[in-house]
Structures are given as structure tokens and as C-alpha cells.
Amino acid sequence: MVGFEGRVDYRMRIVGDLREIGAARWDALVAAAHDGHLPAFLRHAFLDALAGTGCVGGDTGWTPEILTLWQADHLAGAVPLYRKYHSYGEYVFDWAWADAYRRHGLRYYPKLLAAVPFTPVAGARLIADGDACREALAAALLDHARQEQVSSLHVLFPRDADARALAAQGLTLRRGVQFHWHNAGYRSFEDFLAGLAQPKRKKIRAERRKVAQAGVGFRRLQGREISDADWEFFSRCYEATYAAHDSTPYLSREFFLSIGQTMPEHLLMIVAQVGERRVAASLLVRDHDRLYGRYWGALERIDCLHFETAYYQAIEAAIDLGVAVIEGGAQGEHKMARGFLPVPTQSMHWLAEPAFADAVDRFLAREGGLVSAWLDELNERSPFVGSAGQRR
Numbered sequence: 429m430v431g432f433e434g435r436v437d438y439r440m441r442i443v444g445d446l447r448e449i450g451a452a453r454w455d456a457l458v459a460a461a462h463d464g465h466l467p468a469f470l471r472h473a474f475l476d477a478l479a480g481t482g483c484v485g486g487d488t489g490w491t492p493e494i495l496t497l498w499q500a501d502h503l504a505g506a507v508p509l510y511r512k513y514h515s516y517g518e519y520v521f522d523w524a525w526a527d528a529y530r531r532h533g534l535r536y537y538p539k540l541l542a543a544v545p546f547t548p549v550a551g552a553r554l555i556a557d558g559d560a561c562r563e564a565l566a567a568a569l570l571d572h573a574r575q576e577q578v579s580s581l582h583v584l585f586p587r588d589a590d591a592r593a594l595a596a597q598g599l600t601l602r603r604g605v606q607f608h609w610h611n612a613g614y615r616s617f618e619d620f621l622a623g624l625a626q627p628k629r630k631k632i633r634a635e636r637r638k639v640a641q642a643g644v645g646f647r648r649l650q651g652r653e654i655s656d657a658d659w660e661f662f663s664r665c666y667e668a669t670y671a672a673h674d675s676t677p678y679l680s681r682e683f684f685l686s687i688g689q690t691m692p693e694h695l696l697m698i699v700a701q702v703g704e705r706r707v708a709a710s711l712l713v714r715d716h717d718r719l720y721g722r723y724w725g726a727l728e729r730i731d732c733l734h735f736e737t738a739y740y741q742a743i744e745a746a747i748d749l750g751v752a753v754i755e756g757g758a759q760g761e762h763k764m765a766r767g768f769l770p771v772p773t774q775s776m777h778w779l780a781e782p783a784f785a786d787a788v789d790r791f792l793a794r795e796g797g798l799v800s801a802w803l804d805e806l807n808e809r810s811p812f813v814g815s816a817g818q819r820r
Contacts, residue, residue: 438504438561440568443494446476453503461552468713468720469544470551473690475508481682484545489513493540495572497556497564505556505565511578512541517678519548519758520584520604520775525788529579534781536579542569543584546678548606548758549720550773553586554593566593570778583776591774599776602792603799605806607761607768609754614747617740620767628765628811635732636740642730644707646741647699651692659685662697662709665725679723684711698741700726700733710738712745717752719745739766761806770806772799 443449451472459466468474477483484490490510497505514537515522529536542553554569556562573581583594595601614620621629649658663681670677688695696719700708708726712719724738739756746754756763764770777792779785 437499438497438564438568439499440572441496441498442509442572443496444492446472446479446492446494449494449496449503449506451476454506457503457506457555457557458552460557461555465716467551468691468694468715469547469549470508470555471691471694474687475544477683477686477690478545481680481686483679483683484510489516490545491538495565495569497561497568505554505561507542507554507565507569508544509569509572510541510543510545511538511576513537517546518543518582518584520582520602522580522582522777525580525779525784528787529781529784534579534784538578539580539582540569540573540576540578541582541584542586543582547722548585548773549755550585550587552590553583554590559589562589562593563596566590566597569594570597570599573778574780577780579780581778585773586776591776594776597778599778600789600792601796602775602777603796604773604775605799605803606758606771606773607756607763608771609743609746609756609763609766609768611746611750611752616747617744620743620747623812624767625811625813628767631765632740635735638732639730639736642733643702644700644730644733644736645702646737647701648741648745649697649699651695654688654692654695654697656685656688658697658699658709659688661699661706662711662723662725665709665727666711666723667725668727669725696745698737698745700737708733708737710741712742712754714749714751719749719751719754721754721756735766739763739768743767764806764809764811767811769810770803772803 446454454472455466458470479485479492485492489512493509493511495507495509496503515526518541526536554562554565556565570581591601621632663684667677694714696712696714698710699706707728707730711723712721719742721738721742724734726733742754756768777788779788
């Protein structure tokens with residue numbers, strides 16, 4: 429047990445296994461921090477599945493160090509924190525910083541990372557039951573980084589309130605861009621297309637026509653409709669697509685089977701097939717008002733199949749389900765041509781070495797200006813008709 433001197437009302441404890449806290453206690457805190465809503469990627473079931481199936485922990489380079497604050501037996505606050513020995517699976521890139529450390533004879537790894545592994549989705553990172561606890565978490569997090577003598581601390585995709593609390597502790601803001609699709613109350617996919625500029629409509633229709641002419645049809649499976657056989661097929665597709673790029677998947681078949689059992693209400697699978705032969709699949713994670721397009725794979729190469737399975741089928745699902753937003757994952761300016769618009773993202777960073785901290789602060793200030801200018805440029809190139817874009 430580690431005492432937290434900055435707030436005498438709280439005790440800090442580092443937890444290596446989320447099961448020590450328990451699902452009910454953890455999920456209650458997460459829901460309280462999100463106005464009663466329990467987001468999929470911060471659920472105990474999701475984070476525990478990552479650890480329980482070996483996607484994090486062990487020799488993966490992700491060592492859980494969940495930072496918690498307690499008042500007696502009450503869990504008042506927590507940070508999904510990991511000790512990292514590389515920078516894979518983060519989607520906010522600091523490889524150049526690590527290389528600069530190496531070239532100067534300094535050790536960059538391990539570092540501390542507050543994030544949901546492999547998931548570029550915004551949410552609470554200082555998971556607190558109030559503003560006072562959020563501020564205490566920010567201070568405790570930085571104290572922990574200093575005490576552990578790590579090179580740096582990184583907080584990825586925090587909400588605004590968390591970013592402000594971290595900035596008050598001296599962490600520096602880094603800006604980024606993602607591309608999200610917004611539902612303007614569309615009645616159908618054609619209604620969505622009607623809002624796009626004519627060249628964009630033409631391109632999307634041509635892409636969808638190619639897939640249809642190849643004889644590809646689609647099934648949409650939700651929750652418990654997804655069988656173990658479906659999970660096995662999806663995993664084959666997911667693994668095959670990584671292999672085609674000479675890469676290793678972050679997530680395992682066991683992980684997908686686990687979340688399929690423990691949080692099916694958050695899951696939507698789209699299966700592509702030619703006749704009875706299944707050829708591809710995408711998996712979307714659903715919250716109360718959003719779909720997250722996170723996972724995809726194919727066993728056969730069919731022109732435009734990725735766009736159809738991962739984007740257009742997701743848009744049709746969002747319209748049918750009344751979902752407000754689709755988040756398409758990290759990066760991807762090409763998504764604009766398919767109706768996704770630029771959205772700013774943020775992360776917060778602290779480096780222990782003063783000279784490098786000053787250099788990174790200056791770099792982030794310059795980079796932030798470039799990102800702001802890029803956002804302005806992207807917004808000027810909206811694929812939608814008229815300056816109001818999709819907000820009809």
C-alpha cells in the first residue's frame with residue numbers, strides 16, 4: 429500500500445491485476461465518470477480480456493500497473509496505466525523521441541502509458557468520481573512516474589477535463605486528427621449519398637457496384653447472434669490480413685471469444701460472402717451512441733471489398749440503428765472521400781529529462797500549429813455539398 433501525501437483523504441495503490449478490484453466495483457466507477465454510461469473499451473470485461481488472454485502482460489511489453497485511489501474501501505479513482513517497453517499499439521507516435529534518447533545514450537523504455545491498449549478512442553483516463561479526485565489522480569500519476577524514475581509519462585486520448593487536470597501538473601498537450609462519420613438523421617444510405625458532392629457520390633456508387641458485381645452479399649450479426657463458428661471465421665480473416673502485411677496481430681482469437689461471451693451487447697459483426705462461401709468480416713464495437721470500426725480481415729482479394737465491409741456496411745448499420753457517430757480508428761485521410769470528417773484528438777506528455785522535455789515542448793508547439801492548419805485545410809475540402817457539410 430502506498431500513501432498519497434498530496435491528498436490525505438486518499439490512499440494510492442498500484443494494482444497489477446484488474447480482477448483484484450472486481451467487475452462490479454470497477455464498472456461502477458467507470459459509469460460514474462461517464463454520467464452513468466459504461467463505455468465498452470473501459471469495461472472490466474474488455475480490459476480483463478486483454479490481460480486474461482495474454483494480449484497484455486507477460487512478455488508483450490505491456491505490464492499493467494493500474495493506479496487506484498481509495499477512501500477506506502471505496503474505489504474513488506483509477507487510471508488504466510501500463511509500463512511499456514516499446515511503442516507499438518498506441519497510435520500516438522513517439523518513435524522519434526525514443527530514437528533521440530538512444531542516440532544520446534539515454535534509456536527511453538520503460539515508460540508509463542495511460543491508455544486503453546490498441547484502442548485510439550477517447551474516454552476518461554483519470555477515472556474519477558469527482559473533480560477533486562480527478563486532480564488527485566493527476567498529481568498521483570505524476571508522482572508515481574517520478575518515483576519509478578521512468579523516462580516519461582504519456583496519457584492517450586483523454587477527455588477535456590482530464591487534459592486540463594494533467595496540464596495543471598505540467599504535462600504538455602499534443603494534437604492529432606481522426607476521421608469520424610456523423611449521422612445527420614439519414615433515412616437511408618441513398619439519403620446520406622445525396623448530401624455528398626457529385627464526384628464523391630459517383631465514386632462510392634462505383635465502388636459498391638464492383639463488390640455487388642463480384643457476387644458479394646452481407647450478413648449483419650449482433651450480440652448473441654455471433655456464434656463461436658463466426659468468431660473462428662472472423663479471427664481467421666483478422667489474422668490473414670495481418671499476415672498479408674508481414675505483421676503480427678495485437679489481439680488473439682481467445683480475446684475475441686472472451687469479449688463475445690462477456691460483452692456481446694457491444695458487438696456487431698458484418699460477414700461478407702459469395703453464395704455460401706464466406707470471404708471477409710469486420711467487427712464493430714457499439715456504445716449507446718457510437719459505432720467503432722476497429723477490426724477487419726479478408727480471406728480473398730476482391731476489389732473494393734474493404735471499403736464496402738468496413739465503411740459502407742457500417743454506415744448502413746448506423747443509419748438503421750440510429751447511431752450518431754462512427755469512429756473509424758486512427759489516421760486515414762482517405763476516409764473523407766467516404767463521408768468521414770476530420771475531428772481533433774489530444775494526448776498529454778511528460779518527460780523526466782529536462783533538456784528533452786524542453787525540446788519536445790517546442791516540437792509539440794510547432795506540430796500543434798501545423799495540425800490546426802491541416803484541420804482548417806481538411807474542413808475546406810469537405811466531401812459534403814455546401815459549407816454546412818453534413819449538418820443539413
